[in-house]
Amino acid sequence: MSTSSLSVLIAFFIFLLAAVITRPIAKATQVPHPILLILTGLLLHSTQELVPLPLGALTTKEFAHDIILMVLLPTLVFETAYNMDISKLNANRLPIFVLALPGVLISTFIVALLVALLTPLDVSLALLLGAILSATDPSAVISAFRQLGAPKDLIMLIEGESLFNDATAITLTKILVAVFTIGGTLGSALLYGCHLFLLTLIGGIASGWILARILLRLWKKMPDDPxxxxxxxxxxxxxxxxxxxxxxxxxxxxxxTTAGLTLAMNVPLPISRNSQQYLNHFWSYLSFIATASVFLIVGLWMDLSLIWENAGISLVVLIILWVSRALIAYLLLPQVGRIQRQDKAIPIEYQHLVFVGGMRGAVTMALAMGLVTLLGDETLLSIAINVVFFSTLIQGLLIKPLTSHLCLREQDINDNIATAEITLSALRQGRQALEPLLRTELSTRQAPKTLSDRIEPLIKQQEKQLHHWFSAEVGPIGLWNRLMLRCSSVEIGYLYQLFDQGLISATVYEELKNSLDEQMEAIRHEYTRPGFSLLPREMSSLLHKIHTFIYKQPHRLVEQEYEMALARMISCNSVLSELKLWAEEEQIPNAVAESVEKIWQGWLTSSEEKIRVLESQHPDIAKKVQSKLLENYLLTAEYEQLEQYTRQYLLSEDDAEKIKAALKSQIK
Incomplete structure (x- = not known):
């Protein structure tokens, strides 16, 4: 093994060890993990003379730039995009767009203008500095928000901004470098820059989307293999x-980013549940390693002599950055941002945390290192390192006390009720699981009875709390909303069960889930509920003709409509049964229960009517869909049994795969 390869391997080992050691310390001390990682990197840098470690590869600008920009950053961006809550992203799309596009451009030019006026840097360097400092890295903020139970809309606002403004800042920096390289008049430079920006953006979106769609098709066709x-x-x-x-x-x-979001829009992915879990764990782990590596590299690049040498300029730039962030958070965002489609501006508490949450990190470091290679000047790099370090340190330490001071824990009564309902459901399930044991020999030993006696008061406590909320705090309209949300959530659960059992396809599940999500968003945030159609994206007659002309497969649309109607018939029946049980057990007022029941009964009737129409018009297609779904259901049940044998070590994985192939060929 060459010296450089060994150096990289040892550096990776040291980084992994540092990440593992600092994580429990961060939890114990309540200090954000990124801050500890930066300080650890600084310690490694400072002790190099006393204890020389083979970290030379990571102190090479070109290598560190490539590692961050081509390995670590794609990992972080893809994982964030893939795990994005699409419904929340959609609901907060306007404020996120404002922060990620106009916000980045405004920040860049404000920083550039003030830096050019107040520091020795010329206009071109000031513009480049403004661009590289426009990318935010909220790792420490998001971690703190989740620990403190901050509102999900606020988390999405900060996380969504970071995801998209990274792309904007990188693209803008590339364009500025290209414009300064070519030169020319101001008008031609602006025209060229705008043209390049659009091409770069469109090319990135198109390539990410196309490649993600290809992968989704591959997953649908290939056998299950994690x-x-x-x-x-x-x-x-x-x-x-x-x-x-x-x-x-x-x-x-x-x-x-586009590739990750495309996968997120198609969750559940067309792979097995086990494979999806493996995939989620794999990317979470990669994200942890990438985040740790980025902040360790920041610390490793901290040169105390450079910090003091550029301390004055860095302090001015940091203050300018805060001024720019304040203008965006307090002036721009309230004018156009609307949380969850409500007719009110973003709360002032959110604006405070958007301001404090604008820390700098990986993207800023990578872009600054790249500029050193191009410009042959380390001024921007030293300023960037100082800004990343002090913004992470100061703002990272401020975020927890500020969030606690603003009392931004999720206090919505609907969320409290949802938690209580889920807890009550789990307790009832536990009681039901104990009932058979009470009729066995174990009952004579008092253990099941003791557990049962422990559960009963907890069930009564939850029921009492829910009854109080429903009667005293929520009122009839609030109770109706809560019941609608509960029924929608339960129906999504039943639809997923149908998908998991192989009774419906991933496409049908996604379509129906999206429609139910829209219903739930409308109820939560008090805007007009959209009409629920059995085929949510049902095409107009013109689009239907175009689709038929291109694909020459009109039967596919009929199959999908029939499958959707079948799924809704089953799920609506299940919801109506649950609703009847809740009304009896929880003493829900008849008027409220009947109103909600009427909605699901209407959807059930529509589904049954759709099935009758399609079976009379397309009997062969209906029969084909029924056969296909039942075959899938049977195979899924058989595969689950084989997987159970494999987990119990009664069957090898190779033998299980052979039996699966044989069963599939016999049934098909």
């Missing part, structure tokens, strides 16, 4: 980046 599926997701994350950057000369980060 190793292959995880490997393909890796190829998508890094392949989309390289394809956009190297072949299309577009934005690789935009491509990776």
């Amino acid at each position: 190793f292959l599926e995880i490997s393909l997701s890796l190829l998508l994350a890094f392949g989309s980046y390289l394809f956009a950057e190297e072949i299309l000369n577009a934005s690789g980060i935009v491509a990776t």
Whole structure:
């Protein structure tokens, strides 16, 4: 093994060890993990003379730049995009857009203008500095928010901004470098810059979306294999980046972001539940390693002599950055941002935390290192390192006490009720599981009876609390809303069960879940509920003709409509049964229960009517769909039994795969 390869391997080992050691310390001390990682990196840098460690590869600007921009950043961006809550993202799309596009541009030019006026840097360097400092890294903030139970809308606002403004800042920096390299008049430079920005953005979006759709099709066709599926997701994350950057000369980060979001929009993915869990754990782990590596590299690059040398300029830049962030948070955002489609501005508490949450991190470091290679000047890099360090340190330490002071824990009564309902459901399930044991020999030993006696008061306590909320705090309208949300949530659960059993396809599940999500968002945030159609994206006659002309497969649309109607018939029946049980057990007022029941009964009737119409008009297609779904259901049940034998070590994985193939060929 060469010296450089060994150096990289040892550096990775040291980084992993540092991440593992600092994580429990961060939890114990309540200090944000990124801050501890930066300080650890600084310690490693400071002790190099006393204890020389083979970290030389990571102190090389070109290598560190490539590692951050081409390995660590795509990992972080893809994982964030893939795990994004699409319904929350959609609900907060306007304020996120404001922060990620106009916000980045405004921040860049404000910082550039003030830096050019107040520091020795010229206009071109000031613009580049403004661009690289516009990308935010909220790792410490998001971690603190989740620990404190901050509102989900606020978390989405900060996380969504970071996801999209990284792409904007990287693209903007590339364009500024290209414009300064070419030169020319101001007008031609602006025109060229805008043209390049659009091409870069569109190319990145198109390549990411196309590659993600190809992967989804591959997953649908290929046999279930977690190793292959995880490997393909890796190829998508890094392949989309390289394809956009190297072949299309577009934005690789935009491509990776789009690829991750495309997968998020298609959850559940067309892979098995076990494979999805493996995939989620794999990317969470990679994200942890990438985050730790980024902040350790920041600390490793901290040179105390450079910090003091550029301390004056860095302090001025940091203050300018805060001024720019304040203008965006307190002036721009309230004018156009609307949380959850409500007719009110973003709360002032959110604005405070958007201001404090604008820390700098990985993207700023990577771009600054890249500029050193291009410009041959380390001034921007030293300023960037100082800003990243002090913004993470100061704002990271402020975020928890500020969030606690503003009392921004999720206090919505509907969320409290939902938690109580889920707890009550779990307790009742536990009581039901104990009932058979009370009729066995174990009952004579008092253990089941003791547990049962312990559960009963807890059930009564939850029932009493719910009754109080429903009668005293929520009122009839609030109770109706709560019951609608509960029924919608339960129906999504039943639909997922149908999907998991192989009775409906992933496409049908996604379509129906999206429609139910829209219903729930409308109820939560008090805007007009959209009409629920059995085929939510049902095409107009013109689009239907175009689709038929292109694909020559009109029967596919009929199959999908029939499958959706069948799924809704089953899920609506299940919800109506649950609703009847709740009304009896929880003494829900008749008027409220009947009103909600009428809605689901209407959807059930529509589903049954749709099934009758399709069976009379397309009997062959209906029979084909029924046969296919029942075959899938049977195979899923058989596969689950084989997987159980495999988990119990009664059957090897190879033998299980052979039996699966044989069963599939026999049934098909």
